[in-house]
Amino acid sequence: MTKTLAIDCMGGDYGPSVIIPAAISALQQHSDLKIYLVGPQQELQQHLKQSPDFGNRLHIQDACEVIGMSEKPSTALRRKPNSSMRKSLELVRDGHADACVSSGNTGALMALATVLLGTLPGIERPAITAELPNRKGTVTNMLDLGANIDASAEQLTSFAIMGHVFSQLADDVEHPRVALLNIGEEAVKGRDSIKLASDILSNQSQIDYVGYIEANQIYDGNVDVIVCDGFTGNNVLKACEGITRFLYDQLKTEFTSNWWSKAVSAMVWPILRRFQRRINPDQYNGASLLGLREIVIKSHGSADSKATLFAINKAITEIERQVPQAIQDQVAQLLLNTDNEDEE
Amino acid sequence: MTKTLAIDCMGGDYGPSVIIPAAISALQQHSDLKIYLVGPQQELQQHLKQSPDFGNRLHIQDACEVIGMSEKPSTALRRKPNSSMRKSLELVRDGHADACVSSGNTGALMALATVLLGTLPGIERPAITAELPNRKGTVTNMLDLGANIDASAEQLTSFAIMGHVFSQLADDVEHPRVALLNIGEEAVKGRDSIKLASDILSNQSQIDYVGYIEANQIYDGNVDVIVCDGFTGNNVLKACEGITRFLYDQLKTEFTSNWWSKAVSAMVWPILRRFQRRINPDQYNGASLLGLREIVIKSHGSADSKATLFAINKAITEIERQVPQAIQDQVAQLLLNTDNEDEE
Structure with a gap:
């Protein structure tokens, strides 16, 4: 099964300079992996100049806006339709990717992910x-x-x-x-x-x-x-x-x-x-954003390439184990039982 | 200037077995120190059998009740008039001691200290x-x-x-x-x-x-x-x-x-x-309980004798520096200025 990740390249303290090398390592480690790098096309291409050719396993998704680390979640929601974070999540929402990895502003990521992907029933x-x-x-x-x-x-x-x-x-x-x-x-x-x-x-x-x-x-x-x-x-x-x-x-x-x-x-x-x-x-x-209908992994803002690779691998594991589906099944069951016991 | 401490001997994980040796070390270190050990008289006397004679620098204040680590502050306030913690604070309230040291239940200590000693104006x-x-x-x-x-x-x-x-x-x-x-x-x-x-x-x-x-x-x-x-x-x-x-x-x-x-x-x-x-x-x-009219030091529940001695010495320093008086003076001034600036 091919796994596809949407990686927001514009978050964290170092942006594409640490995120793109991590993405390349992940592609080298996993032959069934496909990655969308999301961010300003020209800037990302610059960082890919020395990289091997992965054919159609590596795509750039142009996104010309960046959500700053100090921006309000409401700004991220309403003002920046072309942010790298939003575009990454939209790739997941629209079925082009199985999971999103971002090291951007946590509040903005939570807000955008909740609105774009929705929460599981009962959450x-x-x-x-x-x-x-x-x-x-x-x-x-x-x-x-x-x-x-x-x-x-x-x-x-x-x-x-x-x-x-x-x-x-x-x-x-x-x-x-x-x-x-x-x-x-x-x-x-x-x-x-x-x-x-x-x-x-x-x-x-x-x-x-x-x-x-x-x-x-x-x-x-x-x-x-x-x-x-x-x-x-x-x-x-x-x-x-x-x-x-x-x-x-x-x-x-x-x-x-x-x-x-x-x-x-x-x-x-x-x-x-x-x-x-x-x-x-x-x-x-x-860190996993649990309770959403899709997989979203938040990487640490100060993560280097090696740490970013850990976050990418975590996303891959969650795709393999179909975490949101499993949570949905069990949460429904557990919530149901909790409610029943409440009524007894 | 003689400094007098009321030490609650019944708090913490080890009670008088670590607190009394710390009190004795403090008396040996400070010739101008006087201590009230507060707790069940017979039990405390048992622990003092081997100790040097400090004459009237060392007193036992009998207190037959103990406040457990899991008791509600309200129980400490209403139900136990003879607890070692309350008796220690009363010695301070009534002017017999300059500061209280306790390693007992934090919630109970806060509640009793607030009621018995009162907070400073503006706090x-x-x-x-x-x-x-x-x-x-x-x-x-x-x-x-x-x-x-x-x-x-x-x-x-x-x-x-x-x-x-x-x-x-x-x-x-x-x-x-x-x-x-x-x-x-x-x-x-x-x-x-x-x-x-x-x-x-x-x-x-x-x-x-x-x-x-x-x-x-x-x-x-x-x-x-x-x-x-x-x-x-x-x-x-x-x-x-x-x-x-x-x-x-x-x-x-x-x-x-x-x-x-x-x-x-x-x-x-x-x-x-x-x-x-x-x-x-x-x-x-x-740890200092700030904002009270008198000095109260909370020692860690798991403190050994050496750590308890640190807490006792902290109480002595606060007596020397007259912490509550100084806080009262400066807080009054600062609160006044803050209010004035608010009104401008």
Whole structure:
């Protein structure tokens, strides 16, 4: 089965200079892959000058406008009919591509994707999910990571259901353990929306809801899905990125602070490199916008070519596993069961 | 000047077994210190059997009830008149002690402290602040870290003012740079309460308000005060604790994964120890409950004796610098100026 991607080349900190090399690597890795590079034709052609010839596996879709990182979602929706982001999503909407990858403005991507592709039945708002590493060596899916500034109890519940399905599908976890992020493990603490979502989830039997989790346990690997509102999730994830960078830099400083540690550091270098590779957030690049009718992957704004390739490969996996269809089937079933149990 | 502390011995994961040794170390360090240990008399006496005689510098204040870590603040307020936490705060309220240190239930401590000690004029709700290390080698004050699940624009503004004053006072920063935590640096993003607080802070000239900061910049040291609601702050801080522990454990694993790295690790050990000391959150133990009329320090629930001693020393510093009085003076001035500018 040929898989076709629409790649928005104009997002992120580096634009086509890192995105096009990643697309070329993906075409080299996957012989059944077809890619639409979306952006200003001349600019993209410039970047393709040195690239091999992929025949009809590589197309340029001209899009002369770019949505800036600080533009309002409403501007993206109403003012820029020819943005690279919109054109990429339209290729998916119109059936020319199976998935869209973009590293552009998250708010604009969410808004455009929701309007152009629509949400699945029973899903009010999409959510952004990403895989986090943990000390068990598996991954933990956390959502929402920034699509929704606030989340009602019903929205948190639907995030839990989507996370449950996604963990089964993307990570092969048979019975995912789902938790709500809260500021205490005790039932008396936290926001009303979280307490109500906890009540709803406690009163159903389809999902293995294990209760509250505190943020210091995110990396313990004792749960498979962590659910929170997008403001909290985004802040938590970014803070962890920041402190990881800080700690790694501190460690490097310690290893070069005197002649002895400098001498030792030469020997330690391969060990530190292995450590850095293991905690490297790039290898987890590519957040999924769950709850949409089609596949949309958000790549990190600061992603380099290698990290962008991870996001592209994530899109390919989701096409192979038909994630939206599977979510739709299971969400319908789970929502139905939850409703039935409510009525009993 | 004699300084007197009321120490709640019944909070935290380890209770008097770690708190009393910390209190004894503090008495040994400070000859002008007097301490009330608060908790069940017989139990505390048991822990003091081996301790030196401090004469009238050490008292036991009997308190037969304990507030559990999962009890509701309302239970702490209404049901337990003889809790160690309440008795400790009453010693401060009644002028017998200059500050209270507790590692008990944060929600209960906030509620009891607010009711028993009262807030400063112009401050609607207290906030929890703590010092975070950063890559500049200074500290960054972050608030609120869990006192308020949500925060209005006005509350965020008062947190900014308190953080500004505290940074001047506790960290000797002459012109603290104050930022609001948000999920984007752009003015169009984030919650309405945050946008409104940003407008209020932009329209005054007393505080050096520098705009939004994203969570991945918390440890960069480019600002001195970071303001957010307590739900977000608490989650961000705990997530950073969790990932720090995770990364350190991963690093240890790398250093023992084969004979070569084991051999190297013997040489590396002192460097890693120095690294761990440098990032050790214990040395930052002791969060201040700002906005109250008296000094209350919350020690971490999992603090050991050494970390508890840090919290005790923080209380002593705040007594010496008369933090609540200084906040009151400056907040009154700043609130007045903010109001005047509003009216112009």
